[in-house]
Amino acid sequence: MATVLSLSGSPSATSRTARLLRHLDARLVSQGHEVVPLDVRTLPAAALLGADFAHPAITRAAALVEQADGIVVGTPVYKAAYSGLLxxxxxLLPQFALAGKTVLPLATGGTTAHVLAIDYALRPVLSSMGAAHIVQGWFTLDKDITVExxxxxxxxxxxAEALEQVVDHFSxxxxxxxLFAAAG
Structure with missing residues (x-):
C-alpha cells in the first residue's frame, strides 16, 4: 500500500509521544502500510541548530519525507505549541516538502488546556509546507499513556478507541x- 513516515518530535529518549507513535505504527503495518520511524532526537543537534542543510543526516531525513506517501507527526506540547526539536x-525541509502528502498530526501533553495546539500551532505549519490532506489529528493526555x-x-x-479511529481515517x-496519484 503506502509508505508512511512516523515522525516523533520529542526530545526525550523515554518519550510517551515516541512510544505512542511506535504503538500506532503497528496498526498501520497491520493495515498493509510500510512504516519508517524517525525520531528527530536521533539527528545531530549541531546540524539541526546550525541549519546544516547539507549534513548527511538532514539530507537523509529530507529524503525520507520525500519518499513517504503519508506522514504521522507526533509531538509533545510545550508552551502551547509543538516541540522546538520538531x-x-x-x-530545514524544503518549503513544499509535504506537497502531495497525507498527514496525521498527533500531540501529547499534561493537560487538556493544550488540546488546541494541533489546530493552532501544528496544522498551520503543515499546511504551509503544502500537505495535500491533513486529516483530523488527536491530542492524548500523558495520564492516558502508561509505560509497561x-x-x-x-x-x-x-x-485508544479515538486513536484507532484517527489512524484508520488516516489509512x-x-x-x-x-488512487488519485495513480490516476493523475
Whole structure:
C-alpha cells in the first residue's frame, strides 16, 4: 500500500509521544502500510541548530519525507505549541516538502488546556509546507499513556478507541490519495 513516515518530535529518549507513535505504527503495518520511524532526537543537534542543510543526516531525513506517501507527526506540547526539536527539522525541509502528502498530526501533553495546539500551532505549519490532506489529528493526555515493564505502552480505553479511529481515517485517506496519484 503506502509508505508512511512516523515522525516523533520529542526530545526525550523515554518519550510517551515516541512510544505512542511506535504503538500506532503497528496498526498501520497491520493495515498493509510500510512504516519508517524517525525520531528527530536521533539527528545531530549541531546540524539541526546550525541549519546544516547539507549534513548527511538532514539530507537523509529530507529524503525520507520525500519518499513517504503519508506522514504521522507526533509531538509533545510545550508552551502551547509543538516541540522546538520538531520545528528545527521542519525549518530545514524544503518549503513544499509535504506537497502531495497525507498527514496525521498527533500531540501529547499534561493537560487538556493544550488540546488546541494541533489546530493552532501544528496544522498551520503543515499546511504551509503544502500537505495535500491533513486529516483530523488527536491530542492524548500523558495520564492516558502508561509505560509497561516490557517497554511497551498501555493506552486508556477511550483514548485508544479515538486513536484507532484517527489512524484508520488516516489509512483510508492514504488509500484515496494513492488512487488519485495513480490516476493523475
Amino acid at each position: 520545528k528545527s527539522l521542519l525549518d 515493564a516490557d517497554g511497551g505502552i498501555g493506552v486508556a480505553p477511550a483514548a 483510508a485517506a492514504l488509500g484515496r490519495t494513492s
